Ligand SMILES: Cc1cc2nc3c(=O)[nH]c(=O)nc-3n(C[C@H](O)[C@H](O)[C@H](O)COP(=O)(O)O)c2cc1C
């Protein structure tokens with residue numbers, strides 16, 4: 124290996140890898156490299172989310188593009204001596220395919236090779252803390268082109284021609300929004316980046332802000348130039364401390380290089396960017412609520428019109444865009460609208476970004492062209508359902524979205540097709556569910572979320588969701604009655620049609636889709652008092668099979684309530700009135716004994732052994 | 737007056753004062769949430785005295801400040817325990833069994849979410865997604881994310897904290 128071919132070690136510090144202690148790996152690597160005096164041969168860089176979170180913590184080695192998975196503390200010494208010193212990569216850390224094959228390069232892993240990365244192109248490949256890294260891959264070229272070669276109107280037209288639709292959920296054409304903002308009368312205007320990422324179970328926007336913050340800030344500056352705003356806000360979710368830190372650093376660096384501030388890049392255009400942290404209210408992702416929050420008030424939505432482009436922040440014309448919309452705008456200005464339009468579908472150009480989670484083999488960040496099918500995403504990229512279980516449903520769009528069944532797997536993913544099927548594109552959460560997921564429980568989960576987050580301003584949302592929640596609780600607890608499902612559908616209708624903002628208007632979607640596609644599961648709860656997925660607490664029981672119990676005491680040691688009882692050499696049992704159904708005994712019972720069983724609470728078996736002392 | 741967290745580079749302190757006088761009410765209202773965040777950062781919660789102080793500083797009534805503060809989940813009004821445990825109940829974590837983790841914690845600590853134990857050692861909260869969805873279910877212990885939680889790893893985690901605390905207490909006794 125020659126001097127010029129420095130080994131670049133990229134350590135992922137995305138939230139997934141960080142929770143798998145990748146920061147310690149980084150320190151340890153740095154220490155070893157220093158100790159072995161490899162400083163001029165090996166360079167260690169922190170990166171944001173590389174994508175394949177399932178294999179956390181991951182390390183990529185460039186320029187070869189090697190990929191180490193689930194790297195442990197004790198693997199570091201071997202990587203350093205074997206790979207960096209002897210030049211022999213540690214093959215046992217390569218990605219292992221379900222067929223047991225080791226794949227050395229990430230570009231050959233289906234999870235990556237089946238993606239098309241536009242917005243995520245830099246994520247996991249550049250140091251997010253280095254503005255020079257971003258510049259080296261063409262960063263801020265889009266802004267430069269806009270400021271030096273184009274009038275604001277031309278920038279608006281470029282985005283209009285690209286067909287970019289907002290990635291915050293609703294898919295409103297970004298160019299049109301910018302045009303409305305541009306044409307709105309008045310000197311004072313604002314541009315806002317919506318980085319509130321409220322969907323509980325999605326992490327795309329946060330990951331982009333950690334992995335490639337400048338791409339978003341560049342888009343924000345371009346937007347401000349196009350509409351004629353001299354002030355901009357980034358409203359970022361407080362629960363993402365890493366994103367907040369990344370943004371602060373990026374704002375400082377880009378200000379120093381004159382990508383915002385006075386007379387940007389020597390032009391006449393000046394822009395002041397502010398950062399504001401949210402305070403944990405889901406509804407503040409809604410644009411009018413978000414602006415109320417910036418103004419320092421309770422984050423309550425207000426009826427539209429007037430739309431923010433006429434009267435937004437402090438009553439001034441305001442354009443608000445999602446993180447991904449703005450990152451796309453940077454790429455469009457850099458590469459041109461024709462290029463962008465060539466990706467994706469006619470009605471939804473570009474790519475779709477999802478955080479793929481739940482019962483899928485490869486969880487992580489995924490970007491595919493619009494029009495790819497759900498099957499492409501879940502099975503080709505995601506590798507199918509975990510532990511070879513059966514696919515049951517996929518949920519998109521967060522609390523405003525819906526659950527689609529296996530019959531819909533060949534649905535192309537774009538704004539219009541998903542809405543037609545009852546789900547929505549949303550901001551990019553995609554959660555895969557298998558036979559161990561209860562659809563009534565999922566519907567109730569989302570509804571309890573929206574019910575709690577309802578700001579309370581309008582009655583259909585405030586009271587309607589509460590009534591729906593009560594019925595769902597009844598069904599979940601096995602107290603459901605005939606007619607409850609119909610009553611739910613009726614309430615859905617009222618809440619959809621009567622609510623003031625998108626929160627209420629979409630809150631019934633998870634209930635509507637689960638009833639439409641999984642009505643039999645509701646009926647099993649209501650009519651047979653059973654939860655087919657064995658999830659609903661009141662409908663299951665944990666019992667110990669006396670024939671199989673070896674009295675090892677594992678269940679007794681972990682049980683938090685003292686319900687699992689027994690002595691040395693005496694068969695254990697579960698005292699049902701103490702059991703909170705946490706499932707700890709079920710988890711720890713050794714596979715060779717396999718004595719703890721989860722059974723339907725109202726079954727014959729439950730009556731037989733359930734109560735036995 | 738600086739807006740948000742990045743100081744406004746355009747404004748000298750002179751012009752800042754002028755503009756404050758000009759649109760003070762609007763500007764001061766805008767400061768409410770960032771200032772509350774600073775207070776919580778410092779004390780771990782929002783003490784009543786701090787609200788009164790803030791009210792006098794920003795010329796916004798304490799009722800108004802409480803009105804804003806209580807709207808947002810982030811603000812708390814009682815002191816947190818020595819260790820803050822937050823259980824993620826985002827979608828991925830819910831589907832992955834986060835609820836059961838919360839039940840176990842609630843049982844073991846003898847408190848409900850939002851409460852602090854009598855010995856002030858632990859407080860328990862729920863959060864909606866911390867971004868580690870790919871490694872669900874996730875638990876935050878003193879701001880450190882622990883992914884792929886199981887009943888077993890949860891017990892281990894708590895036992896470890898208990899042991900460390902006991903050792904520290906013993907050390908300070910001697
Ligand atoms: C209840 C509710 C929550 C929302 N949460 C978010 C969010 O977290 N992030 C986001 O970008 N947009 C969110 N939106 C959509 C915004 O109101 C707005 O449409 C979006 O920021 C516009 O950006 P875009 O045109 O780039 O998509 C939410 C809407 C509603 C009704």
Ligand code: FES
Nearest residue numbers: 826829866868869
């Ligand atoms: S759902 Fe728990 S971390 Fe996202």
